[in-house]
Amino acid sequence: xxxxxxxxxxxxxTAKYEKKQAALLPALHAIQEKQGLITPxxxxxxxxxxxxxxxxxxxxxxxxxxxxxxxxxxxxxxVCQTTSCxxxxxEDIIEYIGKILDLKPGETTADGKFSxxxxxxxGACEMAPVMQHNKDYVGCLTKEKINELIKKTV
Amino acid sequence: MEKVITRNFGKANxxxxxxxxxxxxxxxxxxxxxxxxxxxxxxEIKKSNxxxxxxxxxPTGNKWGFIPKANPKPKYLVINGDEGEPGTFxxxxxLEQDPHALLEGIIVTCYxxxxxxxxxxxxxxxxxxxxxxxxxxxxxxxxxxxxxGIMGTTFDIDVVxxxxxxxxxxxxxxxxLESLEGxxxxxxxxxxFPAVAGLFGCPTVINNVETVTCVPPIILNGAEWFAKxxxxxxxxxxxxxxSGHVNKPGIYxxxxxxxxxxxxYEHAGGIPNGRKLKAVIPGGISAPVLTADEIDVxxxxxxxxxxxxxxxxxxxxxxxETTDMVWAAMIVARxxxxxxxxxxxxxxxxxxWVYRNIKKLYHGTARPHDLANLPGIVNNIGGNTxxxxxxxxxMSVGSYVSKFRSEFEHKIKxxxxxx
Ligand SMILES: Cc1cc2nc3c(=O)[nH]c(=O)nc-3n(C[C@H](O)[C@H](O)[C@H](O)COP(=O)(O)O)c2cc1C
Ligand code: FES
Numbered sequence: 001x002x003x004x005x006x007x008x009x010x011x012x013x014t015a016k017y018e019k020k021q022a023a024l025l026p027a028l029h030a031i032q033e034k035q036g037l038i039t040p041x042x043x044x045x046x047x048x049x050x051x052x053x054x055x056x057x058x059x060x061x062x063x064x065x066x067x068x069x070x071x072x073x074x075x076x077x078x079v080c081q082t083t084s085c086x087x088x089x090x091e092d093i094i095e096y097i098g099k100i101l102d103l104k105p106g107e108t109t110a111d112g113k114f115s116x117x118x119x120x121x122x123g124a125c126e127m128a129p130v131m132q133h134n135k136d137y138v139g140c141l142t143k144e145k146i147n148e149l150i151k152k153t154v
Numbered sequence: 155m156e157k158v159i160t161r162n163f164g165k166a167n168x169x170x171x172x173x174x175x176x177x178x179x180x181x182x183x184x185x186x187x188x189x190x191x192x193x194x195x196x197x198e199i200k201k202s203n204x205x206x207x208x209x210x211x212x213p214t215g216n217k218w219g220f221i222p223k224a225n226p227k228p229k230y231l232v233i234n235g236d237e238g239e240p241g242t243f244x245x246x247x248x249l250e251q252d253p254h255a256l257l258e259g260i261i262v263t264c265y266x267x268x269x270x271x272x273x274x275x276x277x278x279x280x281x282x283x284x285x286x287x288x289x290x291x292x293x294x295x296x297x298x299x300x301x302x303g304i305m306g307t308t309f310d311i312d313v314v315x316x317x318x319x320x321x322x323x324x325x326x327x328x329x330x331l332e333s334l335e336g337x338x339x340x341x342x343x344x345x346x347f348p349a350v351a352g353l354f355g356c357p358t359v360i361n362n363v364e365t366v367t368c369v370p371p372i373i374l375n376g377a378e379w380f381a382k383x384x385x386x387x388x389x390x391x392x393x394x395x396x397s398g399h400v401n402k403p404g405i406y407x408x409x410x411x412x413x414x415x416x417x418x419y420e421h422a423g424g425i426p427n428g429r430k431l432k433a434v435i436p437g438g439i440s441a442p443v444l445t446a447d448e449i450d451v452x453x454x455x456x457x458x459x460x461x462x463x464x465x466x467x468x469x470x471x472x473x474x475e476t477t478d479m480v481w482a483a484m485i486v487a488r489x490x491x492x493x494x495x496x497x498x499x500x501x502x503x504x505x506x507w508v509y510r511n512i513k514k515l516y517h518g519t520a521r522p523h524d525l526a527n528l529p530g531i532v533n534n535i536g537g538n539t540x541x542x543x544x545x546x547x548x549m550s551v552g553s554y555v556s557k558f559r560s561e562f563e564h565k566i567k568x569x570x571x572x573x
Contacts, residue, residue, distance in 0.1 A: 083471050
């Protein structure tokens with residue numbers, strides 16, 4: 001169930017748009033910000049609020065890479081694998097993270113601490129190889145930088 | 155060299171209103187609204203030879219001119235800040251370092267096309283850009299640069315900052331409109347074109363962040379001045395984004411028509427470790443790759459088109475002599491296979507097939523027909539899809555196979571020898 005505070009936040013969001021449904025992406029971002037993922041219940045709540053079919057909300061959630069249907073780790077590495085990053089060693093970085101955390105891309109450690117995702121161009125190719133660490137961009141990646149971030153989380 | 159788009163970059167607090175106002179900030183908007191008619195603004199932009207810097211290079215003034223005046227529906231301006239084209243990162247710099255320049259461009263553009271509402275669609279990964287722009291918009295409302303009767307005039311304008319959620323296809327203008335309406339990003343069939351039926355079915359102009367940021371200086375300094383900065387029918391400067399095997403990756407604002415050689419060797423510091431150049435992507439990953447002996451080309455829309463590539467989004471990716479071009483093609487193909495939205499069968503099925511074929515070639519498990527089939531597969535994607543994504547797969551992946559064919563053939567021979 002959506003709390004009354006959150007409903008107020010949604011009212012503010014939808015007021016910006018000519019059609020309520022246009023607020024779907026920002027509304028899903030807001031839910032994920034609170035819960036860390038988008039559950040079937042959240043999909044149903046948002047659908048009801050916006051007056052659109054649940055299946056439509058689910059379709060959108062599954063279409064966009066940034067919406068998660070499973071809980072991600074506290075420390076989520078999203079490493080870019082596209083050309084500029086690949087030319088500067090992204091493959092090694094992805095392999096390194098995978099090895100020390102024993103993770104394949106798309107997986108989360110059993111303790112819920114770490115997730116690894118492999119993503120396409122983050123629009124920060126000048127700092128290749130680059131990743132998003134949760135929401136922050138970390139560029140010119142080295143194994144040392146990865147080690148430090150892992151140490152901080154543990 | 156005179157900096158136009160990046161004139162405020164690097165100043166302390168360059169994103170703040172008071173800093174923007176110090177350097178003729180919002181004077182162009184005031185001049186347009188109080189001293190020019192919308193038609194005069196459009197004519198000025200036409201004369202300036204400003205072309206769309208999102209990738210297609212469409213003349214901006216002409217695009218604005220397509221908005222029907224008699225249509226009673228509201229008109230919208232949608233700013234494309236999806237910046238998904240690999241190799242491109244200029245809009246992020248504008249959004250974070252000089253967001254007021256974009257806002258002023260939005261005001262002038264809305265005035266010209268008779269719109270009172272603009273949406274800025276920014277890719278969801280750009281959290282900092284989204285926050286910076288939202289802060290600046292809030293401040294602009296408070297100070298009377300946005301809202302009702304801006305700057306003491308009778309012109310009203312609202313600006314909404316909207317986050318994407320991670321999908322390359324949403325940079326395509328009609329997919330972006332779908333996404334903005336709260337749907338998955340499937341490109342629309344054209345016609346109708348957005349100028350007639352765009353956002354919420356209303357007349358809409360879609361422009362890239364950098365394109366609109368060029369507008370205020372044109373109003374202040376005149377169309378001739380801007381046209382002269384560039385070359386031929388490509389007015390002004392643009393921001394080139396240089397990445398890959400160069401000593402100084404980064405953004406470089408330079409005149410349209412600067413040679414690729416000058417950009418790589420003089421501005422981006424050349425190639426590390428004294429290595430030789432092998433190949434360059436000149437305008438984002440969708441652009442056909444160039445070989446080392448093609449880099450005397452002038453970097454503008456017409457010159458690159460003339461040699462079979464494209465200026466695209468200004469993303470230059472440099473590859474040195476150690477680069478395996480089958481590997482490079484595989485990464486490009488993987489990108490398209492990952493990002494195909496799945497709406498059109500030739501693209502959905504074809505992009506995956508192309509990737510699997512090149513992957514086999516790279517890993518030495520391909521048979522001769524896997525290479526022989528490649529041109530046929532890519533040519534059956536291009537021209538057979540709703541949006542230009544399919545053409546990009548054909549043009550870009552096709553160029554690696556045709557220009558570096560011997561490397562592809564070598565992969566087959568290597569394998570045959572091993573057996
Ligand atoms: C697959 C695809 C992806 C695109 N991605 C972007 C993008 O990320 N940013 C952008 O400004 N234009 C992008 N474009 C171009 C837009 O469709 C459109 O031409 C542009 O936003 C128009 O603005 P402009 O005339 O100012 O360049 C893309 C086009 C295609 C076909
Ligand atoms: S290729 Fe990695 S950020 Fe662009």
